[in-house]
Amino acid sequence: MAKDTGGPIILRQSIIFLIYRLFLIELVFIGSYLIFDLPLMFLMDTDPNTASIELGTDYYGLTLLLITSVIEMIIIIVVVLKWVNLYYEIREDEIIERHGIISVNENAHSFRNFAAISISQGIIGRIFNYGTLKLYNPAIDHSLTLRKIGSPQKYKNFLINKLPKMTDGLVVSHKK
Secondary structure, three states: OOOOOOOOEEEEEOHHHHHHHHHHHHHHHHHHHHHHHHHHHHHHHHOHHHHHHHHHHHHHHHHHHHHHHHHHHHHHHHHHHHHHOOEEEEOOOEEEEEEOOOOOEEEEEEHHHOOEEEEEOOHHHHHHOEEEEEEEEOOOOEEEEEEEEEOHHHHHHHHHHHOHHHHOOOEEEEEO
């Protein structure tokens, strides 16, 4: 993490989750294209009487590829926009949670009310360096949960160092 320049720090879900979602989308669309187009290609190869429909099948396959590609692009754009537009902004005295593509929702959480910080990481999270950071607010009996963020230990340490007034009686835990 770069030195604190006084500006807000932006936290997003780990890039691993964006890559994972894009990979799954690609697999689904490749699979669907093969399921719908492969039988026609197999039929053309095995039946000599299908030469007359070969030209029509080529148009069918090309049209199917075009339609699935457009649908896939739309889904990819939505997934990327959701990832880009869900983030946490750490400011001097608060954390702002923002999410939404068309309608943006914003929740501000003051640091002065947080009494505990914890990290949850599974084995995959430790391998790819992501986890969930929870800041507990006993005044309203609620936790602010920063899910699947990259380098959660680094941000926990940053928050503890940034908020020395918070460390008086601060409970810090690390769950595995």
